[in-house]
Amino acid sequence: MLLQTVRAPVLHTVSIAGLRPTQMTIGRREVERRANELETMARDERRRYLADHAVPVVKGPKGRLYAIDRHHLLAALLLSGAEKVAVKAVLDFRDIDSGTFFEVMDDLGLVHPFDDEGRRREYDDLPLRIDDMADDPFRSLAGALRRGGGYSKDRTPFSEFLWADFLRRRIARTRVETQFETTLAPALELASRGEARELPGWHANGGVSIASVPSAPTPA
Template sequence: MIDPREPIVTPVPVEELRPTQITVGMREVALKRQMIREQDAKKKTGAFLGKHVVPVVLGPKNRNYVTDHHHLARALLEEGVKDVLVTVISDLSALDKDTFLFVLDNRGWMHPFDESGRRRDYSAIPKTIGELIDDPYRSIAGELRRMGGFAKDTTPFSEFIWADFLRRRIDRNAVAKNFDKAMKQAFSLAKGKDADYLPGWCGPTLD
């Protein structure tokens, strides 16, 4: 087991990273790509990457399974950045594949849900970062947090939990037709009592 007090940071090819989820919000990826381009223009890409280390779990065949920052990894891939720094939070490389995936799931290091919010078999998780598919509600959730709709929270995959809440209340066609209008609806929903069970909820209180 890796000692979390002594992180070891290692460069790994982005294209070799393994996802632990099925989707990303492509609008979120676009924002990360813009950040990378701005840093590159200032010749500070190295400093940028040094501040954005990707946590991974070592799995069978010593493959690096990403547990966070999927959007950054996808953005780096699309921007042609070859390597990214990773830190191993747990070494489970001795496990067989089925046991490994089961442990990932039960430790909250996996989110096997598709763009419709349906739980899928482990086999549905892409083998590469480039195969992650778009969930527009994940983009809404990310933008909503930046707007102050809810607070950043340590709950695993908290923004996916918000995405699923919004998916059930905002029509997908409405999101595609007018993202800004959908965001206004999302913000209103986020401040309502129906959302008070969600991680990071910061709606109005009587205190």
């Protein structure tokens, strides 16, 4: 079986509604934040930004396009009323049968079939549309943690979800859902601990003074 890469990706504009996601969840707060940023951009600035952030896709069976990154940007574009986006095909797997397509994608780290509680699900449970992805509040917290200096941006696939899973085991979900602003300090303290050392982008102390933040609560 020949798996083809696209050596020189060419940008194409496609319908966001026609793209298939490769993950089950997003952080709704992250989406809303990005949508607000997009709406405050001048037209030319937004055009340049979107050209620089073309969505990488894989060509799959039956010619379907699977987004393998920038899911939050796609959801933010939909929220702001956009219908189309620039994409670049980076892999061509149209010759793989549907039964093994996701197995190949999984082996390459290009699919994340985990739900909003961090549980692995079947490939058939992956949503068919960008706007069908569920909200994972810990993914939003992981994004806020990175922006707050808790860890560095990393090229590890789905690195923010690894941090989200780390946090969900240590902070009560109800607190993240109802008192989001109060959870960044304990998240920063958790990120500074040695137990987070193996997570992508970890750095000692998480960029904060441990003494300056309260201890994290015991998960409910």
